[in-house]
Every structure is written in C-alpha cells, then in structure tokens.
Amino acid sequence: MTDELLTALRYKSEGTDIDFKSAQYRFIGGNDEDKAEMLKDILAIANAWRDGTGYILLGFKDQRPHPAAIVGITASIDDAKMQQFVHSKVKPKLTFKYEEHLHEGKTVGVITIPKQKRPFYLSHAYGKLKSNVVYVRRGSSTDEAEPPETAAMMQADAGRKDLRLGLSVLAPNNEKLDTTFALNYLKFPERLPDYESPPSETGHFALSLAISSVWHDNKNFWRQYAEYVRVQAALIEMKFILHNHSDVQLSNAKLEMSAEPLDGQGFQMISGADLPNEPETQWSSLHGIRSLPEILDRQNTQMVVDNSGRSPVCRVRFGSLLPGEEGRSSDTVAIVPLGPGRLRLRLRILGAEIAVPEESEHVLEATGDVRVLDVDGLGEIRGKSLLERYQLTGK
Numbered sequence: 001m002t003d004e005l006l007t008a009l010r011y012k013s014e015g016t017d018i019d020f021k022s023a024q025y026r027f028i029g030g031n032d033e034d035k036a037e038m039l040k041d042i043l044a045i046a047n048a049w050r051d052g053t054g055y056i057l058l059g060f061k062d063q064r065p066h067p068a069a070i071v072g073i074t075a076s077i078d079d080a081k082m083q084q085f086v087h088s089k090v091k092p093k094l095t096f097k098y099e100e101h102l103h104e105g106k107t108v109g110v111i112t113i114p115k116q117k118r119p120f121y122l123s124h125a126y127g128k129l130k131s132n133v134v135y136v137r138r139g140s141s142t143d144e145a146e147p148p149e150t151a152a153m154m155q156a157d158a159g160r161k162d163l164r165l166g167l168s169v170l171a172p173n174n175e176k177l178d179t180t181f182a183l184n185y186l187k188f189p190e191r192l193p194d195y196e197s198p199p200s201e202t203g204h205f206a207l208s209l210a211i212s213s214v215w216h217d218n219k220n221f222w223r224q225y226a227e228y229v230r231v232q233a234a235l236i237e238m239k240f241i242l243h244n245h246s247d248v249q250l251s252n253a254k255l256e257m258s259a260e261p262l263d264g265q266g267f268q269m270i271s272g273a274d275l276p277n278e279p280e281t282q283w284s285s286l287h288g289i290r291s292l293p294e295i296l297d298r299q300n301t302q303m304v305v306d307n308s309g310r311s312p313v314c315r316v317r318f319g320s321l322l323p324g325e326e327g328r329s330s331d332t333v334a335i336v337p338l339g340p341g342r343l344r345l346r347l348r349i350l351g352a353e354i355a356v357p358e359e360s361e362h363v364l365e366a367t368g369d370v371r372v373l374d375v376d377g378l379g380e381i382r383g384k385s386l387l388e389r390y391q392l393t394g395k
Contacts, residue, residue: 006103006110009055010067014140016048018055020062024073024109027082036127039089044137045113046094046120047145047153052251053352054137058109072106091123097356114353118153119145163250165349165358166243172332177238183368184233185339188226192375195221195281215282222375224279229373229381231268231276236335236364239272241328242349244321251352253318253327258311262363263341269312271305272332302330337366 012018019041026034045054059073079098087093096113119134129135134145134153145153169177197217218224240257244250261267302317318327335343343364348357373381 003103006101006108009057010060010070013064014062016054016137016139017045017050017052018057019045019137020060020068021056021058022061022071024058024075025077027077028075032127035085036129039086039122039126040129040135040142042086042094042096042111042113043090043120043135044142046096046116047118047134048137050115052115054113056111056113058111059106060108070104070106070108073109076100077109089122089124089126090120092117092120094120095356117157119150163248163353164245165250166245167255167347167349167360168241168243169362170239170241172237172239179363180365180367181236183337183366185337185368185370186230186233187370187372188230189374192222192226194219197281218279218281218283221279221281222378224276225378225382226373228276228278229378231270231334231336234336234338234366236337236366237272237332239329239332240316241326242318242321243326244323247323248353249323250321253321253349253351255316255318256348256350257314257333258346259335260311260344260346261341262344265341266338267343268336268338269305269307269314270334270336271303271314272334274305275334303333305333335364339370340366340368
C-alpha cells in the first residue's frame with residue numbers, strides 16, 4: 001500500500017469495492033457484537049460484485065461528494081491476530097491482509113481483500129451475524145444475499161483459480177545470479193587534483209584555440225574516474241523476471257527489493273541507468289544535455305531506486321500479466337558493497353489479486369580486499385587494457 005494509492009482511494013466514493021470507517025474496530029477488548037461488526041464488513045466486501053481489489057479504510061471519514069477526510073485511528077490491531085480470528089469464523093478460507101500506515105501525518109488502517117472465489121459465510125452464528133448466510137455489499141450498504149444471488153456468485157467464480165508465480169533473479173547476461181562475488185573495494189584520498197590536459201605544441205596553437213571554444217578540460221575527471229572505477233570494482237548487478245504460471249491474470253504486479261548487510265558493512269543501491277559512465281578528459285558545451293528520447297525513457301521507467309528512507313528500496317512495476325505471461329524489469333539494479341561481507345536481499349511480490357505479498361530471500365557473499373589508490377594509481381588503471389581492468393573488478 002502506497003501513499004499514492006491511499007490518496008487515489010480517498011477520491012473514490014463508497015461502493016462495492018471501498019468502505020470508509022472513521023474509527024478503528026473494537027477488536028482488542030471488544031465484545032462479540034463489536035467483533036461481529038468487523039466480520040460483517042469484511043464478508044460484505046469479499047462477497048461484493050466488483051472487478052478488482054476491495055478495501056476497508058480505517059481512519060477516513062466519508063464526506064461525499066468531497067474526498068474522504070483523514071481523521072486517523074488511535075488503536076492498533078495485529079494482523080496475525082485478525083487473520084486467526086477471521087479464519088476461525090469464516091468458510092472457506094478468506095485471503096486478506098491488514099496494514100497500518102502513516103498517511104499525511106496520521107495513522108490509518110487498511111484491510112485489503114483481493115477478488116477471489118465466493119461465497120464466504122460464517123459456519124456458526126456470532127454476535128448478531130447468522131450462520132450460513134452470505135452477506136454482500138451493494139453500493140455503500142450491506143445486505144443478505146438471496147439464494148439465487150449466492151448461486152450466481154458460485155457460477156461466476158467457478159473458473160477462478162489460485163495464483164502461481166515465479167521470480168527469477170538474473171545477472172545482466174541472463175544467467176542465474178551467483179551467490180558469491182570476488183570484488184575489490186577501492187578508496188581514494190579526500191581530495192583528488194583537478195585535471196589539466198597536456199599543453200599543446202606551438203604549431204597547433206591556432207587549432208587548439210579554435211577547439212577550446214567548443215571543448216574544455218573536464219576538471220573533475222579524476223574525481224569522476226575514481227567514482228567510476230570504484231563502482232565497477234565492487235559491482236553486483238542484477239535484473240528480474242516475474243512469471244505468471246497461473247490460469248488467471250495478475251494485475252498491477254510489482255516487485256520490491258531491499259538489502260540488509262549481515263556483517264555491518266555499508267553498501268549502495270543504484271539503478272542501472274544511474275551507474276556512472278567512464279568520463280572523458282574533455283567535454284563540449286553540449287555535455288550533459290539529454291536527448292528527448294532519453295528524457296522520455298527516464299520518465300517512463302518501470303524501475304525506481306528509492307533512497308529517501310532509512311535503507312534503499314528498489315521497486316519494479318510489471319503491470320498486468322496474463323496467464324502464462326512473464327514480465328521483465330526494464331533496467332538492472334546494482335548493489336555496490338563498501339567492504340566484504342554478506343548481504344541479505346529481501347524480495348516481495350505484490351499485485352491486485354495478492355492479499356499477502358509473496359516474500360523470498362537471497363543471501364549474497366562479497367569477498368575481496370580494500371585497496372587505497374591515489375591519482376597515480378588511477379592513471380595506472382586508466383592505462384591498462386580492457387582485460388586488465390576487467391580483472392581488477394574481480395568479475
């Protein structure tokens with residue numbers, strides 16, 4: 001659940017797929033009738049006639065025709081306890097999830113209920129709820145479904161099947177990503193000198209004067225080259241393929257990847273498009289100006305590395321995947337360790353039809369030594385052949 005989606009849901013009116021609640025359910029310390037109210041709302045959304053995911057938003061006050069007001073909640077509910085309670089009452093097993101978020105400075109709760117096989121009902125009466133009765137949301141109200149409507153639900157959802165997904169983590173050459181990497185961790189003096197090109201010969205003074213009006217020394221060359229070499233020497237680059245092996249469509253599919261250093265070492269996460277290129281010693285007045293296609297590609301990218309939080313997160317959007325279809329990340333993402341040690345990658349697959357994200361972990365081990373280089377060392381690296389540079393990176 002993102003702030004963008006919460007904002008979008010605020011602007012929707014209550015209906016078969018959304019229900020606003022200004023206060024938290026009295027789940028902790030509540031009686032049977034209090035808890036039955038929560039059950040009824042969840043059942044009604046789960047049985048509703050809708051095209052996509054349904055939501056119950058807690059801490060939002062409906063004020064149609066204006067967007068729902070954010071009033072926030074003061075009590076918290078543990079998702080695991082809510083899951084246990086609902087599963088003990090509802091038949092068949094209902095897939096949903098509960099989350100709490102800080103949205104515009106206030107805590108709100110979100111119950112997400114993907115579209116799935118209906119009908120759902122209580123096996124035993126509870127509170128004011130009857131057993132074996134199908135509660136359904138119609139518009140912004142809840143009602144008991146008639147037997148023909150219950151039969152229609154079963155017929156409409158007869159072909160609905162469970163999702164079966166697969167995620168491949170690959171190297172840029174499309175081979176399976178290794179788990180161990182021999183790398184070099186380069187460090188440089190705090191201050192590297194400005195770059196100055198060798199003086200031109202006297203006979204070429206006029207030519208060099210004309211060229212200098214267009215081309216200039218890149219004074220930051222050594223600093224840029226140090227960053228380029230440092231990243232290349234400790235680069236772990238990867239891309240992703242999400243496979244939909246199921247017989248139903250997966251909508252709004254997204255992958256989130258975070259990294260956790262297990263040995264206390266620092267690291268960077270960089271998208272492939274933002275990896276430093278090998279710099280030039282001179283550049284023209286047009287240096288750094290992107291073409292229109294490059295600008296449009298960056299605006300439409302499906303992969304983003306977010307470094308605004310406590311730890312970086314890579315988000316990949318795959319859109320909708322038809323049965324049997326696969327989605328490929330539009331770019332690579334790089335992990336750049338600052339020293340040897342293990343890194344745990346945490347991956348989460350999210351989608352409109354997935355109530356609880358599918359999670360997996362990969363542990364990578366980076367070996368190698370820390371090396372200190374000055375400008376002379378950089379010059380030696382620059383003078384090496386491509387093969388020697390390749391060996392420097394340890395790849």
